[in-house]
Amino acid sequence: MKRFLTIIPTLNPRVALLGALIPAILVSYATLSPAASAEESATESSKPTTSTSTEEPILIPRSVLFGNPQRAGARVSPNGKWLSYLAPVDGILNVWVAPIDDLEKAKPVTKDKVRDIRGHYWAYTGDHIIYSQDKAGDENWHIYVTDVASGETKDLTPLDNIHAQVQDVSQKFPTEILVGLNDRIPQLHDIYRVNILTGDRELVQQNEGVAAYVTDDDFDVRFAFNYTPEGGTVLMKPKVAGNTGEGAEWEEFIATGPEDAMNTGPAGFDKSGNVLYLQDSRDRDTGALFAINLESGDKKLVAEDPRADVGSMIVHPTEKTIQAVSFNYTRDEWKILDEAIRADLNYLETVEDGEVIMTSRTLDDKYWTVAFMLDDGPIKFYLYDRANKKARFLFNSRDDLDRYQFSKMHTPVIKSRDGMNLVSYLTLPPGSDPDGDGVPDKPLPLVLDVHGGPWARDEWGFNSSHQWLANRGYAVLSVNYRGSTGFGKNFTNAANGEWSRKMHDDLIDAVNWAVDEGIANRDKVAIMGGSYGGYATLVGLTYTPDVFACGVDIVGPSSLVTLLENIPPYWVPFMPVMKVRVGDVDTEEGKAELLERSPLTLVDKIERPLLIGQGANDPRVTQIEADQIVEAMQAKNIPVTYVLYPDEGHGFAGEQNRMSFNAVTEAFLAEHLGGEFEPVGKDFEDSSIHVPVGAKDVSGVAEALAAERLKMPPKEEKAAAAAE
Structure with a gap:
């Protein structure tokens, strides 16, 4: 039976209040890639394949996995007049709008020429789009409004x-x-x-x-x-x-x-404003949803789960009643509270195979936009007509993913050495697991992909990084180590003071599990990740230098002192x-x-190859973190490759920058793990990439770059990028 994954419509920022108050401090929003994204590749390797599980799968072009989506983020205006979505204009994601009954008449209404717009929502006028944008990753966010009729955009x-x-x-x-x-x-x-x-x-x-x-x-x-x-x-x-x-x-x-x-924290009000919804873990482990009557003080339990904190909610757009609540342990599970939407959800089960994401709904609740999430294919967007119980297909995030062979995502729960359950996600190369039990027919090179945060979590679904690495011949494992959110306060609090200690032990336990299960070749395990995952990579190569064959650190702190x-x-x-x-x-x-x-303290312990990626404008993990560990390694004659982007911040948001860094990464991994890789080709074109250290240590990198890109970018280049 298909299950539901539905979130509160994005009309109201207040619905995500708890998450806003308690941030995932180090998490990177675009470290490697957006899920299920890319403009259609024009390379020869884009041709359709008829590969089966017994044939060698062709390489999926990086452009298919890491480029911008063809279309994404479908939204319906509150008045039911318009449909909107994100799509490229000259390679940059902008907002497009069409009449609700004629998608063919869509036209771009925003005119960003430098940096992708990564999200948007409708103002309650029904005729204006609101979105946020920064410059060159500096996170100095501005809020913009676009008039759909005139196309005028105003910085508010x-x-x-x-x-x-x-x-x-x-x-x-x-x-x-x-x-x-x-x-x-x-x-x-x-x-x-x-x-x-x-x-x-x-x-x-x-x-x-x-x-x-x-x-x-x-x-x-x-x-x-x-x-x-x-x-x-x-x-x-x-x-x-x-x-x-x-x-x-x-x-x-x-x-x-x-x-x-x-x-524990507030999660919004009911229509009257007299009832406060509250996620609360006091006197319990997991955060349950409660309703507090602010006049009488009465507190009522709305929904709970012993394994997971309350996740998303479906809230009626005007009545503000909570209609359903999700709990995500290995995958989302829903508790329906309002029978008025049960028939709708039952119908949506029949439309596509996949979990349903509600992305918006009209104020009269006649229309919803929904997306179907798979773990091995594109996101599929529909407009749902509630009165007629009919869903009309709008578009896929990409139309060419069905040309390639993708892998299913497994959900093992791994025991840590002290008995904690580590909810994890495993993807294996196509054809390596004929019986589909999550164990390949022979041990494989493994990439341990560590999420940022650390107060965030990995989830089930289409993961571009997992599919990319699996296609190159690697098993890919992501682990919700202690401190990851959503699994109750005891799991979160078990990470207090445990950076480089028990949090790292969890990752090592996962590697040992993969080796013991016959999934991983112990001599060919890489660790990589962004933000906290970058820190975990540096910890892996310094505190346990004999475990990993190599590491990829993306915007990770090297010193907890300079970070703070x-x-x-x-x-x-x-x-x-x-x-x-x-x-x-x-x-x-x-x-x-x-x-x-701090890994910087133990830099002389590094024995294995390291690749570092950094944005020059990162306000969270500043360039200091990358510079100082690169300088320390050079002083000790330890090889390192350093990739720097003058127009990026905490993660690589630009399409060509993502493509270029992943081109370096897969050549680096192939050299040290033995997997397949797609040559650099044209993926450095239109990217701001600089590789001031170690370019010659990665196949094809030095040859593909002009001499000035093999040096640190000048300060004026960084300033120009920030000014764009």
Whole structure:
């Protein structure tokens, strides 16, 4: 039986409130690739294959897996008039809009020429698109609005050096949104009411020193949220209802200790505004969903699961009733709370094979846009007509994926040495597992692909990196090590102070499991990952130098001290949590302890080849982290290859930059693990790639680059990239 994967429509940022308040600090949004993406390749290897499980699969071009999608992110306008989606314009993702009944009349309405637009949603006017954009990966986000009729785009936050964020939208105020701006104090976001038609803004709440505010559909500030010095959280309400201005007094409403801080927090209001939905792990392990009546104080359990925290919710667009709640252990499982949508979900089961993602719905709830997620094929987008129980196919994320042979994703649960369950995801090369039991007919080279965060998680579904590496002949394993979110507070808290310790032990236990099961060849195991996964890679090569044949570190910190000393200003409110979870950089004892767990300290232990990728504008893991470990390795004559992008930040968002880095990566892995690889070809064209160190150590790299790209990019090149 097919299962449902449905999320709250993206009209309202408040529905993801808990995730916004408790960030995945180091997670990279585009480290390697977007799932199921790419423009159609024009290379010879793009030709259709008739490969079967007994034939040698052809190489899937990197352009198919890591280029921009042909179409993605279908949305229906709240008034049911328009359909929107993302698609390239001259190679850059922009927003396209069509009449709801005629997709053929779609046209681009945004005009970004430098950097992909990676997400969008409709304003409640039904005639305006809202999206965020930064420059060259600096994460100085601006909020833009585009008038669909005129094509005019307006910057609603035309200020320098800001990190703007949409605080709230409401159908009650279709021409206005709430925006958080940190222009007054970089560490704090004030809340403004912004008119999307004129750009005029009015101060609603001056931030008096808290991490965030919680607002409702009336655009009223209802709560203030902060982190305590001990690493816990406190949700505060005004002592006098409605009085949140300067000098207002606040009182504690809900407080958590550090043990519950990651699993407890607000998740929105009902229609009346008198009921607060709350994820809560206090007096339990997993975060369950509760409803608190703010007038009577009554607290009611809505949904729970003993294995997993509450995940996504389906919420009615106007009534604000919670219709279904998901829990994701190995895969999403749903609890339907409102029988009104059961028939709809039952029908959608019959449309395609795959998990259903609801991406938007109209205010009258007559139309939904839905996407079907597979683990071995493209995402399929549909428009669903509820009244007629009919789903109309819109498009695939790519039309050419059926030319290639993809692999299924297995979901093993691996035991750690101290008895923890590590939910993991395994992909094997096509044809290597004839009986489909998740064990190949002979041990294979293995790539351990470590997720960022660390307060995030790996999930089931189409994974471009998994499919790419499996196609090249590798088993690919992703492990939800302790500290990964979604598995209850005990699992999260087990990672406190365990960077390079038990968190790394979990990864080693997974490698040993793969070897013992006959999946992996012990002498041919690579470790790679982005952000925290990059740190894990460096830990792997320094703390356990004999385990891995090679490593690929992408935007990973090499020193926990310099990481915590060079944070973006808006991380400051979260730093008490970092002291509990990672360590205290403010004391000499704390620094010493952090240095003990920093790969930079043990750089002379590195014995195996290392590839490092870095964005010059990364505000989270700054270029210092890559520069200092490369310099230390050079000083000790330890080989390293360093790839640097002057126009990227925390991850490689640009299509050609992704393509170029993955070209280097697969040649690097082939040399040290023995798998197949597609030559560099033209994948360095239109990329900003520089390889100042170790280019000659990777096949085809030095030959494909001009001499100036074999040096550090000049400062003026970085400045020009940031100014674009």
